Every structure is written in structure tokens, then in C-alpha cells.
Amino acid sequence: MGSRRRKSTRPGLTAESVPAQPVFAGLDELLGYRLRRAQGAVHREYLAAQADLDPKLTQKQTAVMWLVQCNPGVAQGAISNMLGMDAATMMELVNRLVARGLLLRKRSRIDARRRELHATAAGQHVIDELRGRISKHEARMRHLFSATELHTLEKLLQRLQSLESRTKRRSSG
Amino acid sequence: MGSRRRKSTRPGLTAESVPAQPVFAGLDELLGYRLRRAQGAVHREYLAAQADLDPKLTQKQTAVMWLVQCNPGVAQGAISNMLGMDAATMMELVNRLVARGLLLRKRSRIDARRRELHATAAGQHVIDELRGRISKHEARMRHLFSATELHTLEKLLQRLQSLESRTKRRSSG
DNA sequence: TATTGTTATACTCTATAACTATA
DNA sequence: TATAGTTATAGAGTATAACAATA
Numbered sequence: 001m002g003s004r005r006r007k008s009t010r011p012g013l014t015a016e017s018v019p020a021q022p023v024f025a026g027l028d029e030l031l032g033y034r035l036r037r038a039q040g041a042v043h044r045e046y047l048a049a050q051a052d053l054d055p056k057l058t059q060k061q062t063a064v065m066w067l068v069q070c071n072p073g074v075a076q077g078a079i080s081n082m083l084g085m086d087a088a089t090m091m092e093l094v095n096r097l098v099a100r101g102l103l104l105r106k107r108s109r110i111d112a113r114r115r116e117l118h119a120t121a122a123g124q125h126v127i128d129e130l131r132g133r134i135s136k137h138e139a140r141m142r143h144l145f146s147a148t149e150l151h152t153l154e155k156l157l158q159r160l161q162s163l164e165s166r167t168k169r170r171s172s173g
Numbered sequence: 174m175g176s177r178r179r180k181s182t183r184p185g186l187t188a189e190s191v192p193a194q195p196v197f198a199g200l201d202e203l204l205g206y207r208l209r210r211a212q213g214a215v216h217r218e219y220l221a222a223q224a225d226l227d228p229k230l231t232q233k234q235t236a237v238m239w240l241v242q243c244n245p246g247v248a249q250g251a252i253s254n255m256l257g258m259d260a261a262t263m264m265e266l267v268n269r270l271v272a273r274g275l276l277l278r279k280r281s282r283i284d285a286r287r288r289e290l291h292a293t294a295a296g297q298h299v300i301d302e303l304r305g306r307i308s309k310h311e312a313r314m315r316h317l318f319s320a321t322e323l324h325t326l327e328k329l330l331q332r333l334q335s336l337e338s339r340t341k342r343r344s345s346g
Numbered sequence: 347t348a349t350t351g352t353t354a355t356a357c358t359c360t361a362t363a364a365c366t367a368t369a
Numbered sequence: 370t371a372t373a374g375t376t377a378t379a380g381a382g383t384a385t386a387a388c389a390a391t392a
Contacts (some may be wrong), residue, residue, distance in 0.1 A: 022244040025239070034327060036212060043205075044383095071196060086360065134203065144332045163215060163218045233381085259382095260351070285390075
């Protein structure tokens with residue numbers, strides 16, 4: 001970046017040892033690629049923000065815990081609908097959170113097909129602690145943009161998500 | 174969507190059978206959440222665009238095949254650097270592509286530590302076929318935006334990705 | 347000693363199909 | 370019959386640590 005020299009001066013590498021400086025050849029101009037890289041970077045930043053916590057949660061696990069805490073007794077299927085997840089994927093995820101003692105699964109007394117989800121005391125504690133981390137994490141991202149840019153970004157991301165809502169089922173969130 | 178009625182009229186559900194209409198409670202205002210949902214939607218759209226193809230590739234596998242095709246003999250480590258991937262993750266991914274007969278791994282004659290990656294004939298064919306799908310997939314996304322919005326979106330995604338470049342190593346793409 | 351790649355291990359996410367229980 | 374959840378199975382991405390081969 002910025003050097004005008006033509007001669008290759010990378011340490012340990014002679015000109016003949018490398019076919020050429022590898023190129024992206026347009027890959028980095030694809031929206032899908034850019035989006036994936038951004039998402040990866042943000043997720044890693046999110047995980048790093050919890051480095052010192054013991055029960056760490058991924059973005060997805062956090063979303064589930066968040067929704068259960070705000071909707072105690074919510075049906076498992078309602079969560080997977082809200083988050084656009086497959087029922088089997090949701091099952092796996094909840095199984096892990098139950099195994100870790102963060103969630104409880106109870107049979108509904110009104111409709112026995114349903115499983116109500118509740119956060120355990122430990123689960124409550126985790127999500128409460130996480131809220132602070134999330135605030136700071138969000139702030140770090142938001143500081144990269146002006147208010148106008150932020151508004152635009154949110155609008156555009158929502159529009160990208162709508163790609164899916166067209167061919168598949170409706171899910172507002 | 175659009176109904177002004179207050180009475181719950183959802184089929185099969187009485188008012189008492191549901192604690193309340195589940196709410197996002199701010200989750201859907203988080204940038205991290207919006208980004209993840211957008212990325213998931215776009216990736217599913219990408220996979221759907223290959224539904225009729227036999228060797229299907231994920232976004233990540235596509236990125237690797239793309240780079241190898243454009244940089245024949247590129248070192249495995251160079252690819253993982255360009256894509257911001259862990260070496261072990263890259264190893265796994267390449268193993269699968271080799272097993273599927275799409276990539277070849279050859280020891281470099283110049284530096285025996287290196288493994289040069291080459292696309293097989295089958296691999297060439299797959300990525301050639303995929304380019305058309307990618308073009309259409311990209312077009313479907315780009316049609317959601319104006320030229321100005323597109324430019325902004327790309328800029329903002331790149332800025333989000335830079336969150337990572339700060340704490341970790343530099344990777345231009 | 348530093349670099350490149352490899353293996354083992356562990357956890358997570360995604361999805362399809364077939365299935366059970368209940369309404 | 371339709372809905373909610375479950376299980377088995379398969380494939381894929383992520384990362385850490387320990388290690389081998391080579392420079």
C-alpha cells in the first residue's frame with residue numbers, strides 16, 4: 001500500500017518462488033463476499049468482547065436467550081420462526097443451552113405439543129451480563145458511521161434480508 | 174400486516190393459550206443481529222441459485238475455488254490470509270474440495286513447505302458454471318438498491334470489516 | 347528459529363427426512 | 370389432517386493446541 005517500487009522485496013521470497021502476487025480478480029467486488037466478510041468480522045468482535053466471561057454465547061445463542069428472557073414461556077417454535085431458523089437447528093441449539101443449565105424446557109399445560117422455554121437463574125445472569133457487552137460492542141460498530149450512514153445501513157440490511165422473505169415464509173424480525 | 178382489529182383471531186390459538194405476542198424487545202435494533210440475518214438470507218439465496226447443480230458450493234468454498242482458478246498454484250496459506258481464515262479451517266475446507274475432486278494439492282518444487290493449489294478439470298467446470306449463477310444472484314441483490322445506495326452499502330460493509338483488521342493482522346481483501 | 351502445513355479435538359450452525367405426540 | 374416437537378444423519382465453518390517438515 002503506497003510503495004511505488006516495482007522490485008519484489010518481500011522477505012524470504014524471491015521473484016521466482018511465487019507465481020505472482022495473488023489477486024482477488026473481482027471476488028472482492030461481490031456483494032455476497034463483502035457481506036460475509038463483514039459478518040465474520042463482527043461476529044469475531046462479538047466473541048472477543050466476551051473473552052473474559054465463562055459461559056460465552058454465540059450471536060445466535062444470544063438471540064435465543066434474549067428472546068426467551070423477554071418472553072418467558074415462549075414456545076420453541078415461536079422462537080425459530082422469529083429468528084428464521086429451522087426447527088431441527090433450533091432443537092440442537094436449545095439442547096445445548098439446556099445442557100449448559102441456561103434454559104429450561106417445560107411442557108405447556110394448555111397445549112401439550114408445545115414446549116415453553118424459560119431462562120434459569122444462571123441464564124438470567126448470563127444475559128444480564130451480556131447486555132452491557134452488547135451495548136459496547138454495538139457502540140464500537142456505530143462509531144464507524146455517521147447518523148445518516150447508520151440509518152442507511154440498517155435500511156439496506158433489512159432490504160437484503162427481504163430477499164428471503166419473498167421466496168419463503170414471512171418473518172418480520 | 175395491516176389489520177386494525179384488536180381481537181386475537183389467529184387460528185387454533187385462544188387468548189389464554191399464548192402468554193403474549195412474542196416481542197423482539199430491541200433485538201432487531203442491533204446492528205449485529207441485522208447483519209447476521211441479512212447474511213443468512215443472502216447465503217440461502219445463493220444456495221438456492223444452485224439448486225439444480227450437482228456439485229454445489231457454499232459461499233466460502235466458492236471463494237476458495239475462485240481464487241485458486243485465478244491464481245493457479247497459489248499457496249494454501251496465501252488463500253487463508255486473503256480470506257481471513259484460520260489455517261486449520263482452510264485445511265478442512267481444502268480437504269473436502271480435494272475429496273470431491275475439485276482441487277489438487279501439490280508440493281511446491283521451489284519451497285517444499287508449500288502446497289500449491291490447482292483446480293482440476295472438474296473444478297474448472299464447476300467454477301465456470303458458477304460464474305453465471307453468481308452474476309444473476311448479484312444482480313438480484315443489486316436490484317434492491319439505487320446506484321448511490323449500492324456504493325454506500327459497499328463502503329459501509331468494508332468499514333465494518335475493518336473492525337477486525339484493527340485488532341488482528343492486515344488483510345486487504 | 348521461523349514458516350508452512352497437518353492432525354486431533356471440540357463446538358457450533360444448517361438442513362432433510364422420518365418419526366412421535368397431540369390437537 | 371395439521372401442528373409442535375424430536376431424532377438421526379450429514380455436511381459445513383471455527384478455532385486451539387500440539388506437531389512435523391522445511392527453510
